[in-house]
Amino acid sequence: MSHPSFPHRLFVRNFVLIFFLFAVFALSPAPLALAADSTNMKTLTAEELLHLLSSPAKPLLFQVGSHMLYMQAHIPGSEYIGAGNTPDGLQRLNARVSKLPKKTAIVLYCGCCPWSHCPNVNPAYDALTQLGFTNVKVLYIAGNFGSDWADKGYPVAKGE
Amino acid sequence: MKKTILVFSAALILLVWLPACRHSSSAQSTALRPAPDFSLTDITGHPLRLSDYRGKVVILDFWATWCEPCKQEIPHFIDFENKYSAQGLAIMGISMDDSEPPVRDFQKQYKMNYPVAVGTSQLADQYGGILGLPITFIIDRQGRILARHIGATNISIIESEVQKALAQAP
The missing domain is CATH 1.20.5 (Single alpha-helices involved in coiled-coils or other helix-helix interfaces)
Structure with a gap:
């Protein structure tokens, strides 16, 4: 043999x-979660956002998740826009950006649920890019806002 | 060369595995602290008060109609209601939707057989913040929190915890 x-x-x-x-x-x-990144969204990490927020060139920061989540905890300075998966949320987003220059730096975030399941950031991002905004990014939140932002000791505000 | 391949492989596996662990649901020990009582009105207009369920094992499920992992868990909870309610299990669904109409539609569509109410941010605060969905609490017959599961959870883990809690005397 x-x-x-x-x-x-x-x-x-x-x-x-x-x-x-x-x-x-x-x-x-x-890899499944990363597969959600296969969309054309530009993302940034929490650390990158914190760095940006401490710089003079602060972006506009829009929360495009639920109001219930925003009321409990949100990134200080961020504006509640409305859920990106609802007509009302997208209408509010349109209204908010209607007078802004197309080069305005805008960061969207949600954190309602795991990244690959978030129903809100994609529609909001698509709406802004379709309106011609060229400097839009989405905060990458792998699991949820609690685990990936609040529990890490990053700044949080409550209420309206 | 072989060692290089082995080290490279091990590093690659760790790189893949560690983020995977971060995505899985987590159960957090809460050292059997009492479950905060609350009083809501469910979407059918009936009062829903946790303390009324003392003596029962309670699954308190925070969810929302737009939450995909929540939608995967709910059919299992419907099964649990059928399977274990006679032994003393009660399930409550607390929706974190911003308004009630989609919750009503969802309850009908999924034929949810347990009480559902729309939560408040105050209630969420009482339970340590519901900053992501789903979050599921298992509460024992004495009204103490046995477990908190964040994210979609292997349903057999929840079922096992429920069975253990049901086995304890009221």
């Missing part, structure tokens, strides 16, 4: 390794 040649064994080993890595990617929820 002949033993497999060295190149053959190397091939089998590499195949097993690649298969294992593929399985990990396929079974992990992380």
Whole structure:
């Protein structure tokens, strides 16, 4: 009985390794969450936003999630616009930006639920880009506003 | 070379796995603190007061009509209501929607068989803030919080906790 040649064994080993890595990617929820980024939204991290907010060139910050969430906790200085998945929310967004220059820096955020399930940021982002705004970004919140912002000790305000 | 491949593979796996862990739901120990009492009116007009359910095991589910992970859990809660209510389980759905009409429509569409009310930010504060959905509390027969699950949770974990709580004497 002949033993497999060295190149053959190397091939089998590499195949097993690649298969294992593929399985990990396929079974992990992380790639699914990242798949939500396959839309054309430009995103920024919490750290990047905090840096921006402490700079002279502060962007406008719009919360496009539920009012209930905003009442409990929101990023100081952010404006409640309305849920991006509702006609009312989009109408309010349109009204808010109607007189702004198209180059205005705007950051949208929600955090109602995991990034890949958020129903609000995509429609709000699309609405602004369709209106011609060229400097719009979305705060990437992986899980929710509680876990990924408030619980990390980042600044939070309450109420209207 | 082999070592390099192994180290590279291990690093890659960790890079993939660690963010994955962050996305999974989390159960947080609350050291059996009493569940804050509340009094709401459910969407059918009936009073919904937590203290009226003392002696029962309660699943208190914070959800919303626009929340996809919530929609995945609700059919299981409907099953639980059928399966365990005779043993002393009560389920309450507290919607964090901004208005009631979509909640009414949702309850009809999903044939929710347990009381549903629209929550308030004050109630959310009482429960430590509902800053993301779903969040599910399991409350024991003595009115103490046994578990808090943040995010979509493996339903077998919730069922197991409910069964253990139901097994305890009222």
